[in-house]
Amino acid sequence: xxxxxxAVISCLHANFAALEAVLADIDQQGIATITCLxxxxxxxxxxxxxxxxxxxxxxxxCQGCWDEDIIEGLNACECSYPSQLAERRGHLAHxxxxxxxxxxxxxxxxxxxxxxRRDRLLFVHGSPNSQHEYLLPDMDAFAALERVExxxxxxxxCGHTHRPYVRELRDGSIRARVQDxxxxxxxxxxxxxxxxxxxxxxxxxxxxxxxxxxxxxxxIHHEDTDAVEIREVPYDVERTCRAIVESGLPPIxxxxxxxxxxxxxxxxDASHVCER
Amino acid sequence: xxxxxxxxxxxxxxxxxxxxxxxxxxxxRVDTLFVLGDVIGPERECNALLERLQQPRRGEMEPQxxxxxxxxxxxxxxxxxxxxxxxxxxxxxxxxxxxxxxQAVDPAYMDWxxxxxxxxxxxxxxxxxxxxxxxxxxxxxxxxxxxxxxxxTRMDVNRLFTARSGRQFxxxxxxxxxxxxxxDLEGQRHHxxxxxxxxxxxxxxxxxxxxxxPGSDRLDFLIxxxxxxxRARGFA
Amino acid sequence: MSQTLLISGPPGCxxxxxxxxxxxxxxxxxxxxxxxxxxxxxxxxxxxxGIDLAYLQxxxxxxxxxxxxxxxxxxxxxxxLALIELPQFQPPADSGLAGVDxxxxxxxxxxxxxPDEHLHFGRDDLLPxxxxxxFNSLQALERNxxxxxxxPASLSSFWFELVNGAYGDVYRAKALMNLPDGQAFFCxxxxxxxxxxxxxxxxxxxxxxxxxxxxxxVVQGKxxxxxxxxxxxADCLLSDAVLxxxxxxxxxxxxxxxxxxxx
Numbered sequence: 001x002x003x004x005x006x007a008v009i010s011c012l013h014a015n016f017a018a019l020e021a022v023l024a025d026i027d028q029q030g031i032a033t034i035t036c037l038x039x040x041x042x043x044x045x046x047x048x049x050x051x052x053x054x055x056x057x058x059x060x061x062c063q064g065c066w067d068e069d070i071i072e073g074l075n076a077c078e079c080s081y082p083s084q085l086a087e088r089r090g091h092l093a094h095x096x097x098x099x100x101x102x103x104x105x106x107x108x109x110x111x112x113x114x115x116x117r118r119d120r121l122l123f124v125h126g127s128p129n130s131q132h133e134y135l136l137p138d139m140d141a142f143a144a145l146e147r148v149e150x151x152x153x154x155x156x157x158c159g160h161t162h163r164p165y166v167r168e169l170r171d172g173s174i175r176a177r178v179q180d181x182x183x184x185x186x187x188x189x190x191x192x193x194x195x196x197x198x199x200x201x202x203x204x205x206x207x208x209x210x211x212x213x214x215x216x217x218x219x220i221h222h223e224d225t226d227a228v229e230i231r232e233v234p235y236d237v238e239r240t241c242r243a244i245v246e247s248g249l250p251p252i253x254x255x256x257x258x259x260x261x262x263x264x265x266x267x268x269d270a271s272h273v274c275e276r
Numbered sequence: 277x278x279x280x281x282x283x284x285x286x287x288x289x290x291x292x293x294x295x296x297x298x299x300x301x302x303x304x305r306v307d308t309l310f311v312l313g314d315v316i317g318p319e320r321e322c323n324a325l326l327e328r329l330q331q332p333r334r335g336e337m338e339p340q341x342x343x344x345x346x347x348x349x350x351x352x353x354x355x356x357x358x359x360x361x362x363x364x365x366x367x368x369x370x371x372x373x374x375x376x377x378x379q380a381v382d383p384a385y386m387d388w389x390x391x392x393x394x395x396x397x398x399x400x401x402x403x404x405x406x407x408x409x410x411x412x413x414x415x416x417x418x419x420x421x422x423x424x425x426x427x428x429t430r431m432d433v434n435r436l437f438t439a440r441s442g443r444q445f446x447x448x449x450x451x452x453x454x455x456x457x458x459x460d461l462e463g464q465r466h467h468x469x470x471x472x473x474x475x476x477x478x479x480x481x482x483x484x485x486x487x488x489x490p491g492s493d494r495l496d497f498l499i500x501x502x503x504x505x506x507r508a509r510g511f512a
Numbered sequence: 513m514s515q516t517l518l519i520s521g522p523p524g525c526x527x528x529x530x531x532x533x534x535x536x537x538x539x540x541x542x543x544x545x546x547x548x549x550x551x552x553x554x555x556x557x558x559x560x561x562g563i564d565l566a567y568l569q570x571x572x573x574x575x576x577x578x579x580x581x582x583x584x585x586x587x588x589x590x591x592x593l594a595l596i597e598l599p600q601f602q603p604p605a606d607s608g609l610a611g612v613d614x615x616x617x618x619x620x621x622x623x624x625x626x627p628d629e630h631l632h633f634g635r636d637d638l639l640p641x642x643x644x645x646x647f648n649s650l651q652a653l654e655r656n657x658x659x660x661x662x663x664p665a666s667l668s669s670f671w672f673e674l675v676n677g678a679y680g681d682v683y684r685a686k687a688l689m690n691l692p693d694g695q696a697f698f699c700x701x702x703x704x705x706x707x708x709x710x711x712x713x714x715x716x717x718x719x720x721x722x723x724x725x726x727x728x729x730v731v732q733g734k735x736x737x738x739x740x741x742x743x744x745x746a747d748c749l750l751s752d753a754v755l756x757x758x759x760x761x762x763x764x765x766x767x768x769x770x771x772x773x774x775x
Contacts, residue, residue, distance in 0.1 A: 082665050083663055083665030083666040083668075083669055083748075084663035084665070084666045084747065084748065084750070084754070085663065085665075085666035085669050085670065085744065085747045085748050086665075086666075086669065088747040089747065129409075137458045137460060138458070138467075140429050140469070141454045141456040141467070141469045142422060142425050142426065142429065142454060142469065142471070143425075143426050143429045143430070144456075145422065145454065146422050146423060146425070146426040149422060150423065163460065163461075164460060164461065165458055165459065165460035166458070166459045166460070167456060167457070167458045167459075168456070168457045168458075169454055169455070169456055170454070170455050170457075171453075171454065171455045172452070172453070172454035172455070173452040173453065173454075174421040174422060174425060174449060174451075174452040174471050175449070175450045175451035175452045175471070176421045176447055176448060176449050176450060177447070177448045177450050178417050178445060178446070178447045178448075179445060179446040179447075179448075180417050180443075180444075180445050181443065181444025181445050181446070181478070181480065181484075181486075181497035188446075188448075190450075191421065192452070193420070193421055193422065195422060195454065211460075211461050212461075217461070230459075230460070230461060232461070250740070250743065251737075251740055252673065252678055252740060252743075252744065255673070255677075255678045256673075256678075259676070265665075265669065
């Protein structure tokens with residue numbers, strides 16, 4: 001058993017074979033604590049099976065953007081589809097999933113919190129502000145730090161982008177000169193704040209990878225050493241592809257998954273925060 | 277280049293507005309008047325001011341108006357914000373304030389208020405009541421510089437003019453940096469980022485207003501009807 | 513002096529590109545004729561549907577269409593360069609004019625065309641060397657897209673899927689596609705080549721209706737999936753309402769400005 005280690009998984013997207021493989025990988029390492037960052041459903045062919053397994057294993061889970069959309073009856077933020085083709089495929093997947101998902105599983109998704117917290121660790125789907133905000137690895141470093149700091153965390157675990165990374169923000173400082181208009185004639189006051197070291201850890205995606213191959217990804221955080229491991233787990237992709245075709249979802253979804261592509265392109269705009 | 281006048285927080289006070297307009301009549305090189313919201317409030321009847329904003333008198337500068345926190349509360353209560361109502365106002369000041377606000381503004385002005393924008397972006401400057409995150413985002417001289425920098429970065433502007441705090445201040449980011457290290461499936465990369473030389477400016481409220489010269493970056497914090505209180509020099 | 517060249521070769525070897533280059537370098541009058549070719553042993557010649565002629569005419573506006581019956585009867589101008597394109601899978605048994613497929617001769621005679629020279633891709637050194645491909649049991653799929661307009665980002669996704677095998681094992685894909693800003697693109701891909709060609713046409717359609725010019729998709733390959741392809745096409749093409757949303761601002765930008773009334 002790995003002492004003081006926990007696993008974080010995200011973006012399962014109704015891919016049962018991938019989830020089984022990832023959980024087997026985690027179990028085989030003796031890791032008992034798992035947190036899930038949402039998007040249990042969406043595009044994939046086995047929404048009920050995946051939700052059932054997460055519930056059965058009692059994995060603490062926060063609500064993803066797809067989970068929210070299925071419950072609210074909305075379609076995912078339309079500004080995140082860069083093409084009409086992607087939007088149509090997203091809408092079809094949304095409708096299919098909503099029709100397939102059982103009422104108990106819908107109630108489970110509705111019950112999920114926006115964020116989970118454990119000590120100074122915060123777990124979110126997109127960002128502390130929104131399930132729809134992408135925290136990309138190369139977004140403005142100060143903005144990234146602000147997300148963690150404003151949420152009162154030291155380490156922020158997120159998903160949503162489907163590409164795992166570990167980002168450390170250190171040795172930060174900001175100097176400012178302030179002139180207070182109310183105090184007439186007063187000189188400006190110089191201030192400096194030293195920023196604490198903070199980390200953002202993206203768990204990638206179990207069910208719909210976007211990192212260039214078909215392997216599922218997740219992360220392990222070793223709390224004793226504070227080291228973070230990005231794990232890649234191969235699984236029987238063809239099993240999921242067969243399930244896609246048998247379920248009546250568009251065969252193109254199987255082709256895209258088989259080739260390591262996302263089901264429908266998403267626009268990656270770090271500065272965009274969904275108005276919704 | 278001509279200067280901007282920035283005002284906010286009139287809360288129905290037509291006298292204050294007229295005092296500012298009188299000041300501007302006597303001030304050279306001001307060609308644009310921005311009104312950063314809160315033209316209404318529950319304290320007094322607002323219709324006369326609303327009428328004047330839409331129909332300026334001869335010799336008055338035509339105002340460019342945005343909506344502020346009070347406009348947002350009234351629009352919500354009147355059903356212009358979907359299901360949302362004036363919950364923030366109800367929570368902070370109770371039903372009496374809601375009633376007073378509804379009484380203060382004739383429904384005939386609701387469409388005009390509903391047409392107001394959240395903000396303007398001009399010449400690398402953002403002008404909003406609060407920030408792009410929320411109309412009630414209160415940015416002040418004691419706000420965390422990290423927080424203020426984030427608000428500037430979201431809009432990718434060099435100057436952010438805000439009114440929510442009601443304060444007149446200028447906070448200039450003058451230095452600093454941060455190290456970022458990213459590790460992913462492709463490897464590691466390291467990046468050093470500097471703090472950009474950007475500013476957040478609180479423009480004041482009521483008769484406290486601000487003149488800004490986008491050409492020279494010079495700022496003047498003023499009180500209508502008085503001599504200039506202070507000249508906050510711009511940094512070239 | 514006039515010259516008539518017959519250029520033959522398998523699909524996607526570069527006949528049209530070579531022909532365009534010759535046309536653009538010729539100072540005098542030019543003419544073009546594309547023959548249909550013959551289905552040899554299960555290899556279906558995909559009907560071109562006029563894509564090559566439309567593209568060449570766009571790039572060379574004075575190009576004469578030698579298939580036009582009027583052209584057959586009219587006296588040919590002096591110094592005419594006439595280029596005849598013949599899709600042909602198998603290399604000719606003999607070189608030069610002796611190797612011209614006997615079946616095309618009556619067709620050419622009816623059009624008063626008599627080749628001075630015959631060049632075959634993959635055999636004659638005057639033509640660029642291309643990879644030779646082993647064609648067996650080739651299928652063809654064609655879609656008339658006249659009046660259709662693509663969402664540009666969707667076109668990129670669809671084309672990527674198409675040439676990477678999402679709709680079957682595609683050897684060759686060729687198309688003329690319309691975009692909402694009035695542009696059209698000649699899209700061209702061959703399995704032996706790296707990357708697709710996306711070449712803009714010179715002519716721009718007005719932003720007030722669906723374009724009337726030729727628009728078509730032609731695909732050759734194996735195990736093609738027309739149903740899945742149709743499904744994707746339907747998701748990529750713009751409806752009237754969406755097209756109007758995109759064209760209205762373009763019309764406004766193009767409208768002549770009127771002087772403002774005196775105050």
